[in-house]
């Protein structure tokens with residue numbers, strides 16, 4: 113495969129970028145059809161990318177790159193269950209988890225639908241039992257609280273979804289524990305009754321140290337109150353390493369399977385979603401899957417120029433590689449989407465934060481966006497100053513919903529007005545003349561006006577995309593998440609990187625055991641750099657003086 117930067121399509125895009133950098137986005141709106149040309153219906157909503165520095169020739173050049181990179185062929189390979197995760201020789205079949213009955217997905221030649229159906233059935237049975245009070249704890253009481261223990265892909269998806277759809281909740285109270293910092297599990301357990309608490313230990317590998325430490329602490333707490341026999345009624349596991357879960361004393365009946373053809377950060381649709389089913393009920397979980405399926409069908413069937421995740425991916429490449437904007441902020445204007453930025457941060461950065469191509473050659477261009485963000489309305493009072501007047505340009509996704517889930521009179525309009533106002537202010541800015549006029553009208557004297565003008569000018573021309581969902585529902589949420597998943601896939605193809613492995617997280621993990629030993633040891637630390645030695649010694653001095 114030719115290096116991307118040597119493709120005529122890539123070079124053509126560089127020329128378009130040079131041309132457009134002299135252009136103002138606001139001026140592109142002189143074309144009265146701009147909104148129609150640069151927005152698309154998306155499942156359960158509308159995607160507006162008209163407020164970006166893009167015109168029709170540049171958009172066509174981006175689509176040409178997508179064709180040249182073979183997005184459609186690669187999509188077919190992934191869907192066919194080929195070893196698309198090449199460095200681990202695994203299929204990539206998270207779409208199978210929500211596939212229509214007639215799709216018959218395969219992974220490496222093996223049908224996967226029977227396993228998926230069986231696990232969904234098991235989730236249904238178990239979550240119904242717990243929610244209906246038929247599943248009893250060791251003293252015969254119903255379950256009132258579920259503690260979901262897991263980290264990364266085994267935490268972020270369920271936590272994001274449960275927060276988003278909390279208004280549908282009518283099951284047991286739900287608590288998430290991910291951090292090995294003992295404060296989190298201690299505080300969680302302190303407020304709970306062991307007789308009525310169920311633990312869901314989620315870990316694809318069942319080796320993740322943070323999760324294993326938290327599970328062990330929870331287990332000790334339970335056993336101290338209810339004895340060893342209580343584990344069977346109070347612990348369930350979700351994992352692809354069934355043997356390891358059994359070794360923790362969890363009964364095979366209480367182990368929910370996942371598979372190596374589902375990446376952790378794409379796994380909320382599998383039994384990793386068990387906390388969702390317990391909290392919201394299986395019918396809601398199935399609606400989430402159904403919404404994602406609508407997005408999958410859009411992704412697989414819509415032509416590239418109408419295909420929202422393809423357009424999202426292309427815009428990302430445009431911003432990063434041609435307009436020099438390496439960071440991407442996710443700005444939800446809906447309280448429900450509070451944890452979406454954190455969720456997408458893992459999904460995107462762990463997938464496409466790579467610096468070699470699929471054949472192992474160094475890339476000659478930037479990959480994976482640096483994803484960050486938080487609820488937009490809070491961000492306005494925190495970091496938007498930099499978005500409006502800072503030296504960095506940031507790619508921005510504003511996400512709101514037309515119909516609120518619940519809002520006292522006037523709140524939702526105010527929220528949406530804020531979102532639209534920000535996108536306008538960023539794009540239009542406020543030039544010297546407008547600032548001067550405003551200050552004079554406010555009665556400032558001429559000297560003060562001239563001093564203040566440079567500080568108050570907003571140069572504008574800062575683009576953004578807006579996702580306007582009809583309403584946050586289980587289906588629309590499932591669809592939105594699936595659209596971002598597909599964006600990640602397309603970007604991986606455009607950048608020619610392996611999006612479905614994460615070797616970069618391993619090295620740090622390997623060093624932990626040795627360091628743990630040295631922290632607790634008394635011999636002078638061996639084999640460390642002087643920085644780490646100094647830190648260990650400082651820690652030891654304090655921890656010994658505490659003792």
Ligand SMILES: O=P(O)(O)OC[C@H]1O[C@H](O)[C@H](O)[C@@H](O)[C@@H]1O
Nearest residue numbers: 264265266315316317320376617
């Ligand atoms: O589900 P687990 O095996 O416990 O893994 C939890 C997480 O930890 C790893 O370090 C990876 O970076 C993530 O991709 C994964 O989701």
